[in-house]
Amino acid sequence: MTNKYLYLRFIFSVTLLSIGSSLLFTSASGASTNLPVLSDHSSASVSMASEYRLGRNWARMLRGSAPLLHDPLIFHYLDELLWNIAPHSQLTDRRLELIVLDNPTFNAFAVPGGVIGVHAGLITAAESEDELISVLAHELAHLSQRHFAQRIEEERRNRPLVLAGILASILIAAADQQGGVAALSSTMGASAQAQLTFSRRNEAEADRIGMQTMVAADRDPKAMPQMFSRLQRSYRFYGQRPPEFLLSHPVTEARIADSLNRAETLPRVSPRPYTPEFDIIRTRIEVHFSDQPGEILKRFIADTQRDNPAIAHYGAMLAAMRTNQLELARQHFEQLPQQWAQHAYIKLSELELLLAENDFTQAESRSEAMMALYPDSMPVMKMHARVMYTTGQPERAVPIYKHLLQDYPTDTDSWYQLAEAEGLSGNITGVHEARIEYFLLTGNIDSAIQQITFAKREANLHPSDLARLEQLEAETLEIRRQIKEDL
Known part of the structure; x- marks a missing residue:
């Protein structure tokens, strides 16, 4: 185990403990609903240039710590899908980088600076191309709405290592899925919410904007709740541990129902001809x-x-x-x-x-x-x-x-x-x-x-x-x- 890996794991454990304590307090006070919005100054307190630099340097560490999948067909396919929907998203900075991990678990993530990571195993969880695209659209929405910047601002005063902890959790799960789970499990006593990378509000916003992106790209928005339902049902294959994606993107029956209802209000898209x-x-x-x-x-x-x-x-x-x-x-x-x-x-x-x-x-x-x-x-x-x-x-x-x-x-x-x-x-x-x-x-x-x-x-x-x-x-x-x- 490398010193770099141990260092990130230490940051992650310490950070989640501090986040967990904070969430216990904010839940009791009701302050957790007062998240910053994009139109105020809070998101601007973390510049996009800083996000880009941090994300790209973190990507260097990910490439050196986690096994990458060097299959040019798989990379090309995912990259094509990403660029098929990116022009229809709300992203203003489209300097995107795709990283495909040689990992069989069901996971995807977005990192500041336009880094989109996909565990190759996620593709086996989807039953259609649109279901797979729905996850990419969801991650692009996290980037376009700058949810990382909002989270940093929320914890800025007392917890400066929040983003490092978030990035460390992704890296640990990518490099060693058992290690990632162990790091998460060690903090559950502090708060169940310590497992969550984003707030429920941010997840709902990413669902909504992601589905709008799908419609604009002529993709079926119903595929998103279908994909989340499929991931949720995969619990039975994981025993007591949910897929990594659900640890960082918690899915509830209410959220699935809400996204299904929202999809019904969106314009219908024409069925796409079959391609292999x-x-x-x-x-x-x-x-x-x-x-x-x-x-x-x-x-x-x-x-x-x-x-x-x-x-x-x-x-x-x-x-x-x-x-x-x-x-x-x-x-x-x-x-x-x-x-x-x-x-x-x-x-x-x-x-x-x-x-x-x-x-x-x-x-x-x-x-x-x-x-x-x-x-x-x-x-x-x-x-x-x-x-x-x-x-x-x-x-x-x-x-x-x-x-x-x-x-x-x-x-x-x-x-x-x-x-x-x-x-x-x-x-x-x-x-x-x-x-x-x-x-x-x-x-x-x-x-x-x-x-x-x-x-x-x-x-x-x-x-x-x-x-x-x-x-x-x-x-x-x-x-x-x-x-x-x-x-």
């Missing part, structure tokens, strides 16, 4: 998180005789790949219906199969063809770079990763892979620079400084390279100062 993206991604995640791939393979094979053979064949293909039954995987791929077989996500999945089969000639040919069709697609570029690297052409992978990082500068996996490709291509300065960026994005400031020192010792360093390293050194020291100041 949601089913493809949900199936990928289901196979990814299965701890018994042989059993899930049997289930998908049996399901090929039922109502949704496309999902079943795709699931069987992925599960067979996990169990190294590549001929069986190929058989199920060949049985996919045309609508699925022609989908870009399925073609990329076949590229994964071709690499597993060591059919590098076909993999390179298909990958080149996809790059011609989708030259700016994030998952296509990442898969093409992987094919180039795997087929012994790292020098061709380097420009692809650099192109990717222009649009996705916080993609730690691309920085890591770029460093590897630069090394095999013989560009030592490029290795150092990519590693420095990787360490900065994962909050490993000491390693970034050490890497800069190593880079500056290289013989025959070009003046432009030295200038770039000195710039990176200044940025690194500034980030270190900010993190110490904020956290």
Whole structure:
């Protein structure tokens, strides 16, 4: 367990105890209903610039402490959904960053600075794309209404570590779900409300504005109460512990009923034509998180005789790949219906199969063809770079990763892979620079400084390279100062 993790956990425990004591007092006095509103000066007491800086530096610590899911198809799908609804939200600052965590629990969160986090397991809790979108719309509403700033102002005078505690609770649950629960449970004696990240009023406001966002984006607002009901029913799978999402976003029968009633008053949206993206991604995640791939393979094979053979064949293909039954995987791929077989996500999945089969000639040919069709697609570029690297052409992978990082500068996996490709291509300065960026994005400031020192010792360093390293050194020291100041 890292010192950083222990530090955040300590902050979280101390902070929740102080919040719990405060909530006991405010409940008795009735003051808890007097929350600041957006139109008064209270939210402005925490500047948006401060929120942005704190959230982005916290995101560095999250990337370095919690396992991220580096599946380009899953990330691309969620990122597309987020940007599908963000223009219809009330956000004024749309510098958003999506972080997908390799965590099977049902959770999502929003952090000041436009950081949206999704535990990949949440997708398996949804039964439709709109249900999944409803959670993203809800989190965007928390950001647009600046609920974090309101909470800080509410506790500002006597409890300056409130936001640190809130962020620590998210990080703990993301990095270690059992640890997150233990940290929450340790404070329950002080107050049951100590588990709640937001007030009930803020949750209701996020529901209302989130549903308005959904309508504006031509999505069914009824999907939000449906999703919350589904999460609430999942209690039975968790024993005495609710899903992480319900710990930070408490759902009651009254809240579900209220949101259902509100949805009835909103304009109706037209049904959307079926597309397979949601089913493809949900199936990928289901196979990814299965701890018994042989059993899930049997289930998908049996399901090929039922109502949704496309999902079943795709699931069987992925599960067979996990169990190294590549001929069986190929058989199920060949049985996919045309609508699925022609989908870009399925073609990329076949590229994964071709690499597993060591059919590098076909993999390179298909990958080149996809790059011609989708030259700016994030998952296509990442898969093409992987094919180039795997087929012994790292020098061709380097420009692809650099192109990717222009649009996705916080993609730690691309920085890591770029460093590897630069090394095999013989560009030592490029290795150092990519590693420095990787360490900065994962909050490993000491390693970034050490890497800069190593880079500056290289013989025959070009003046432009030295200038770039000195710039990176200044940025690194500034980030270190900010993190110490904020956290």
